[in-house]
Amino acid sequence: MTQAKITRSVVLLSGGLDSTVLLYHLKSLSVEPIALSVNYGQRHARELEAAASIARMIGAPHTIADLSSISPLLGGSALTSDTIPVPLGHYEDETMKQTVVPNRNMIFLALATAFAISSKCDSVAYAAHSGDHAIYPDCRKDFADAMEAAVSLCDWTPICLMRPFVNMTKADVVRKGHDLDVPFRETWSCYQGHTIHCGECGTCVERREAFVLAGVPDPTCYASRV
């Protein structure tokens, strides 16, 4: 299936920076986006409010799939546990392994693909980029390739799995978002469950760095000035 045939896509919208830029990117290509977010019991459920707000701003229908009741199946991650603290520092640090949610990407892609079939979309899009981290097994290229094959076979009409940012860095994504007038201020990255970005957890550190590397002003209000 070539890119030219894509007309309507379920977009996995976390409410974070990358998936928001993806939403605007698809819209700029005249692809009709149907936004899907997932409540999996994450402590940073604040991102779901961000996702709803962003979808409203761009005029995309938005659905939140509520998987919070199955969060025990996804046990052992700092993102879903009340007892494991979110580690601070850089993604390369060993402690960041505590933020792995078992098989999250496969679950999200499976739900998005089901929704694509039932809502007559031709594709599913997600915002994997080249900076996705080596600590996450389900961010590997081989995994994504296998999922692309599975997604293309799960219905009689093939569903296309789109990863348009897969060869871009997060700084590239910020640059693209800047060009598309993405409202970065509305996006949410922080893994802590607070009301403003902590500025110190792995995803905050990565967010700050990406703006600096992109040479784009960062409108985010961080609790830490570090």
Added chain:
Amino acid sequence: MTQAKITRSVVLLSGGLDSTVLLYHLKSLSVEPIALSVNYGQRHARELEAAASIARMIGAPHTIADLSSISPLLGGSALTSDTIPVPLGHYEDETMKQTVVPNRNMIFLALATAFAISSKCDSVAYAAHSGDHAIYPDCRKDFADAMEAAVSLCDWTPICLMRPFVNMTKADVVRKGHDLDVPFRETWSCYQGHTIHCGECGTCVERREAFVLAGVPDPTCYASRV
């Protein structure tokens, strides 16, 4: 990963005949089964009671993942709709396409794999068999092969996706269940939401045929004697 290394497996247990035989089969191989069922808003939720009862009988821990709140994402199937009747007849009939639930297998396998990772299992097992029907795109061998590859890559320690019945017919599965003293009477196949098997829907017809072909007495009470 060879079969010899499998010690503990999440088993997708619908409460039907095939997955129940699978549970007994794994137990007979000294694999420790962890049973997982999924409530996806199916009208035949009676099968979940069957699954719970069977897991209790064999002494396996049993979890029901409640996805009923996301059944709108899985729309358009006679199995989840209040308005689309369950078609009667044979699986080869065109009308049976109404029983397709979008991407059900990928969602189930994704959840089972997450549960396998979080509960320290080395494998996921499901009861695909050679009679799984050409109307279901996600019963195709190519789809299952792609999922096997994805499942093996979604964690650093590979999870093995087991389909031990994949080259067996449903009659073969009945024969194996008979040899293993499976309590067939406890299993539930019918797609209708009634209290006894209707005997006329696609899955009832297939169930009846399998017992006849296997030469095994069928203990099921059917509403229809046809």
